[in-house]
Amino acid sequence: MDYLQAFILAVIEGLTEFLPVSSTGHMVIASSFMGIGKNDFVKLFEVAIQLGAILAVVVLYWKKFFDFSKWQFYVKLIIAVIPALFFGYLLNDFIDETLGNPVFIAVVLLLGGIVLLFIDRFFNNQTIDKETDISNVNAFKIGCFQVLAVVFPGLSRSAATIIGGMQQKLTRHAAAEFSFFLAVPTMCAATGYKLLKGYHLLNTENIKLLLFGNLIAFIVAIIAIKSFIGFLSKHGFRIFGWYRIIIGVVLIALYYSGIEINVI
Template sequence: MDFIEILKAILFGIVEGITEWLPISSTGHMIILDELVKLNVSDAFREMFLVVIQLGAILAVVVLYFRKLWPFSTKEKFFIKKDTFGMWFKILAACIPAAIVGVFFDDKINELFYNYQTVAAMLIIFGVLFIVIENYNKGRKPVMNSIAEITWKAAIGVGLFQLIAAVFPGTSRSGATILGGILLGMSRTTAAEFTFFLAVPVMAGASLLKLVKFGLAFSASEAVILIVGMVVAFVVSIIVIKFLLNYIRRNDFKAFGWYRIVLGVLVILFFSL
């Protein structure tokens, strides 16, 4: 197998691990990277790879938050943590809108919106929204400062923001859900953590859907590329999630908003020229 392809897979894993959790659109970055660094694979494998590589990023959340995500006590036999089960029910409820759209309209959405115009527009629009909403929230106190305090109404509201990201590439799933959470009264840390947890069923479901459509008939080189990409995405995601949580304890999301606006303009210029 060509060593260059492994290096490309590493690069894709790094970009996925960074952009999946920062609210800057992993799809937007992946589209640009795919234009600049072409994997020597079939179109069908490339489409699948760009989604399934997210499994590495999901595993990072599971590892970092295992105690919060696992609904059974490890200290007592058959002890169920009711708060954790309640959290999972809210997560699953928030996932329903995006799951329905993903299952029934995935191919149509890709056909209509998976293009640089949509990506650039959503990068800029949500970049502006981050700046506007942070200014609007200045001085306002959040009413939900932990996952346990998230209401059903807020959880479903975040799910609707996630639906926007599911339909329009470039929105950023993490960006939309964090923005939605802040608007609905969550603290930045709570909105970020809820976004991480939401990613587990959403991204696992999307990856499974792509794997089923592609089939499991991987060549040896394709399997290596996929595994390398996921492992790198896992390692980078661990670092980025920790960085983001530390960052938002002292800073707002305006910097990400400005970054998105600049990136959106660069995407338009790059593809236009």
């Protein structure tokens, strides 16, 4: 992997991690076109640069994350992340198998896109607009929706948790923000686990690439998060649904045209 390839993957991570479009699907396509997807360090890189995206959330919402007097906020995040950690560990072999199946990822992208086309019609009586009004039960149920994204790569963690939030009567704005908050412990756990497993790959050059990738992902994620909140509040999910369908079709077309698809 060179710095241009690292830059491209980091931009994709920063743009797609918090949007309901599946960063996994985009990484599959990008690494396939660049011919680098089978490299072990690339697989580590694609997960580890999530740290940059995580930092973007913490910086943008620093008052929320560092107001230790409101301990209920941390309790909600802990409660919400438990289902994903439990089932992620329990179903690790199944998850690895589905990550190796580009057609499975493409189908999940397509189906998720169809759901997003109609999601605004499903939930049109939302009453919770602030994080402080989210109960521990609400948080746990949203965390259960996140499990779907862990088990089914291509679904999008962001899409699953936002839909879960709206199912719990959160407004689009509140659901998106809680999805961002929940990403921090979830992605920290996933990234930490991946780094522990792949620490032997961390030579000097690879560490430089990781630092560079995290910096780019951080900058792009800040822009993406700010833009997404405003766009979602005004326009809803429909455009993301069509976009997911297009990406799913592209991935299937690549696979059946004989082009080698490198999976994460």
